[in-house]
Amino acid sequence: MMELYIVRHGQSEANLNGTYSGWAHVPLTAQGIADAARAGELLKGIEFAKVYSSDLKRAMQTCETALPGAVYETDPLLREISTGILTGTYHKDALLKYGDAHKRCTESRDYSRYGGESHQMHCARVAKFMKKLEENPVEGNVAIFCHDGTTKAILNYVLGVDMHPYRVRTDNGAVSIVCFDKGAWYLKRWNVV
Numbered sequence: 001m002m003e004l005y006i007v008r009h010g011q012s013e014a015n016l017n018g019t020y021s022g023w024a025h026v027p028l029t030a031q032g033i034a035d036a037a038r039a040g041e042l043l044k045g046i047e048f049a050k051v052y053s054s055d056l057k058r059a060m061q062t063c064e065t066a067l068p069g070a071v072y073e074t075d076p077l078l079r080e081i082s083t084g085i086l087t088g089t090y091h092k093d094a095l096l097k098y099g100d101a102h103k104r105c106t107e108s109r110d111y112s113r114y115g116g117e118s119h120q121m122h123c124a125r126v127a128k129f130m131k132k133l134e135e136n137p138v139e140g141n142v143a144i145f146c147h148d149g150t151t152k153a154i155l156n157y158v159l160g161v162d163m164h165p166y167r168v169r170t171d172n173g174a175v176s177i178v179c180f181d182k183g184a185w186y187l188k189r190w191n192v193v
Contacts, residue, residue, distance in 0.1 A: 001181040002137045003188070005043060006144045008151050009054075009062040010035030011172045018091050022083035022116060025057035032058070033065055035173030040066035042175045042192060049140035054078035054147060062173070063145040072145070077129035080147035081109060084116030109149070109165055119149075119165060126153035137180055151176060158185040 010032030014021035028036065043066055053063040055074035063072050086094055094102050105111060109119035117125070133142070144154075151174075152165045158178045170176070170191055177188040 001179060002133070002139065002142060004133075004142050004144055004154075004178045004180070005046065005048075006146065006151050006154055006176045006178065007039050007043075007062060007066060008148055008170045008172060008174050008176075009058040009145065010039070010065070012058040015172065020083040020086040020089050020091065020094070021058070021080065022087040022111075023056065023079055024087050028058055028061045028065075032062070032172065035171075036062040036065035038193065039173045039175055040068075043067065043143065046141055048143045049138045051143045051145075052078060053145040054080070054150065056080065056147070059145045059147060063143075066145070067143065070143075072143075075129060077125055077132075078144065078146040078150055079125075081111065081119070081122040081149045082116035083111045084114035086111060086114050086116065107166075120162075122149055123153045123156055123162070126150055127157050130154065130157045134180065154178065155187070155190070158187055 010028045012021060012026045012028055012032055014026045016029050051070050051072035053059045053072050053074050055076050056079055105113060112118045148170050149165055151170045152168060156163055171193050174191045174193045176190045179186050179188050
């Protein structure tokens with residue numbers, strides 16, 4: 001059996017400032033470091049056969065804080081949804097500039113008109129990572145450090161649904177656990193803080 005411990009990164013500067021982070025290398029805030037340390041407490045005593053992280057700074061910082069000294073592999077498939085040219089823009093400024101069309105894009109999590117990804121594109125990318133795990137399952141525990149949208153895309157994959165990302169919550173530094181056993185996925189715990 002393979003158990004995935006999925007950790008959303010701690011609070012980032014973009015979370016704090018209300019900007020689109022997308023694929024930018026945004027660092028954690030002091031609160032974000034505390035969130036990551038709290039996740040580390042939740043993971044304390046668990047042996048990991050493999051550790052993965054998104055290749056974006058906020059996820060790697062969370063990994064390094066939660067599991068000091070752990071050897072981890074980065075994978076761009078675990079990145080947050082791409083927000084294209086909106087990256088670095090304040091949410092309120094984008095709404096003022098693009099109006100109702102932007103509001104609809106944000107509500108549907110479809111940034112393709114800005115050179116980014118749609119929710120479906122993001123889920124398809126994350127599904128590639130999950131299929132790689134299925135093809136070469138690890139016996140034991142696997143830690144994954146990633147993002148809000150990526151955590152929810154993993155949930156969609158595990159449950160076999162296309163749930164809108166705003167229907168569920170993931171807190172900064174939260175740990176969710178899914179398992180792969182006998183060729184099937186199941187959800188064990190969600191959003192533990």
